[in-house]
Amino acid sequence: MKSNQDASQERWFHRNRMWLVTAATLIAYVAFLEVAFGIRALASELSAIGIAPLLTALILLVATYVVRCWRVADYFPRETEGRFRRLLRLTLVHNLLNIMLPLRSGEASFPLLMRSEFGMPLARATAALLVMRLLDLHALLAAAGIGLVIGKDWALPALLLWLAFLLAPIPIFALKGPILKLSARLPKRLQTLVDEIENGLPASPVAFLRAWGATLLNWGVKVVVLAWVLRLMDVAPIAASFGGALGGELSSVLPVHAPGGVGTYPAGIVAGTLSFGADASSAALAQIGKAAVNAHLLILISAFVGTGLAVLIAPSKKL
Template sequence: MKYSKDASKQRWVRRNRMWLVTTATLGAYAGFLQLSFGIGELLEVFADIGFLPIFSALFLLVSTYFVRTWRVADYFPQETRGQFRRLLRLTLVHNLLNVMLPFRAGEASFPLLMRSEFAMPLGRATAALLVMRLLDLHALMAAAGIGLVLAAEGAALAVMLWLAFLLAPLPLFALKMPILTLADRLPRRLQSVIADIESGLPDGYRAFLRAWGATLVNWGVKVVVLAWVLRLMDIVPFAASFGGALGGELSSVLPVHAPGGVGTYPAGIIAGALAFGSGASSAALAQIGKAAVNAHLLVLMSAFVGTAVAVLLSPSRHKS
């Protein structure tokens, strides 16, 4: 009997080890914040900003989830037609898992959720996720390039290089068919895998442009909102606030990602703010550090609000 209970506990720990690591990390992070800043002092920053700006920032951050959902719905119109609410719930759950689980482990939930909710093959959903993540990374890198162009004081070469990078997805997408044509020479087993991957790519330029446009809107809103919040927290100049927002978001799409973004997200904000012209004195670094932690807490709050929305969107279960 005791052996059975021990084995059951071990299985439970194995199944929930990611969440256990995340919970322990967040607990340690809360203790670190209390020792370093004081939770009350951090909350005072939000109080100083005021309810309306914080509520507006949260509203806009949560609204980006609707843009992401539309991107997926437009990507798979046949499978998701008339299922926007269901797809929104899937997107919100995927976002929470992606934020809270370490090392991008939450990404794996998207193809699994798409298979369970819409009977989509894993290869197709995985290929679509890869395309969307590449577009996400490109959008953030292009936004970072704006700062480099401004630093170059409008040099024509810098502008041309930035435009070339901005438009790079278009010629790269044009290579889709030549590359896929080479799959005809592969063994039949691999051809079936390639077929799943092909079905997860945009059908044509219009579909690709819509996905690209939704990506730019999504990250544009998020970066501008976070830059605005950092500016409200006295991160100057505004270029440093913009750089901090970019740094934080870039840390969230890179493979090295701590549970909940603990440590990595604020570090990204600090690095971005310094790279875009923030002061590096001890007082300035202390100010940036506090603002980075508060901005990270705001992002976590938006993820939790999104989770609450997902719960509300869950189908009601009536007792029989």
Template structure:
């Protein structure tokens, strides 16, 4: 006989609905790819550019996960001191949930995980995540802008505009304190406490912002360069189109319009970004671009899985070493 607690518990189908949606989408996507091109031709792309080259690209992508973890480690020094491996593991779980769950719903896991693992208040973790996502979007656009600078006729002017955009977070930070001083006297009670919680998640000093900004630029700079390089090896051109494809794919994963596991939306973002920056619309070129976009999606999925497995292994080694002591 079932208890009231068991009756109130949602069914397995309800509890795992997001995972089931993601799995169904991946299977449907796999069938779609096989129907259009066959998985043999997709894998042949990797063989044609060299498995060593593919491994290097994936290795560089995995390396960026350590940069992202260091950014968190530096952003929450009091809470995470001496616990980098645990934080790296948390960051990889959050990254995988972000990829697998639709409409950026995986983002909600970050403040929850930070609260449960490092005792970071929810509002603090949420506001910090918002700052980092704004830095991510800024750095992604700046990294992609390199392609426009390279292709520009007036490179000096384009370079100066790009540099001004790259440095924009600094003046944005400098106006923070005047804005807060003007806003604080107008808020009382709960609203004032909410504001204080949000402020706790903002960089406390310009040096802290610069460290987070540098790590963000390094992370996205490497990712965009690796993506553009890989797309070029797969036959996508011209150079501006490879940068456009890199930006388009990553924007699709940063913005809210994100399918489960990025199925369809990530590849569509690559195609849209490449076309917007000069890729040919000829039938053969579009076929090359479509296959390349799927291969890039597979690379990002594989790098996320490798990063998660690596974080699990490192975390287990940490536990074994702690047990020996």
């Protein structure tokens, strides 16, 4: 009997090890924040922004999740037709898992959830996720590039360079046909893989433009909101605020992402602000550190609020 109980406990720990690591990390992080800054001091810093700006920022951040969901719906119109609320719940659950689980392991939930909810083949959903993540990275860098242009006082060379980078996906997508034709020379096994990747690409230039536009809107709003919040918490100059938003979000899309982004997300914000011209004095770093922690907290709150709302309004069928 004891042996069976031990085996059952071992299976439980094995099934829940990711969440246990996440919970332990969050507890340790809260303890660290109390020692380093003081939870009350951080809360006071955040409340000093004012309820109206905080609610505005929170609403805009949650709205970006709706834009992200619309992009998926537009990407797979036939499979998701008439089920936007269910897709919204799937998108928000995937986003929360991506934030809370370590080392980007939450990404694996997207193709699994798409197969469970909409009967989509894993290869197609995975290929589409890869394409969307590449668009995300480009849009994130383009949105943060606004800070560089502002930092250069809107100098024409900097503006033209930013515009060239912003529009780069259009000619790249135009080369899709010639590149895919080369797959005919590949071994059959690799050609099958290329075919699955092709199935994950937008079907037409118009569909690509919609996906690209939704991606730019999503990340543009998110980066601008984060930069605004950082600036309200005395992160200066404005270019450094954009750099902080870029650094935090880059930390969340790279494989080094910690559970819940604890440590890595604020560190990314601090690194981004310094790279974009923030003061590196002890007093300035202390202020940036507190602002980074609070900006990260706002991201976590928006993810939980968005997921809670999506679960409430979605149909009752389990994912």
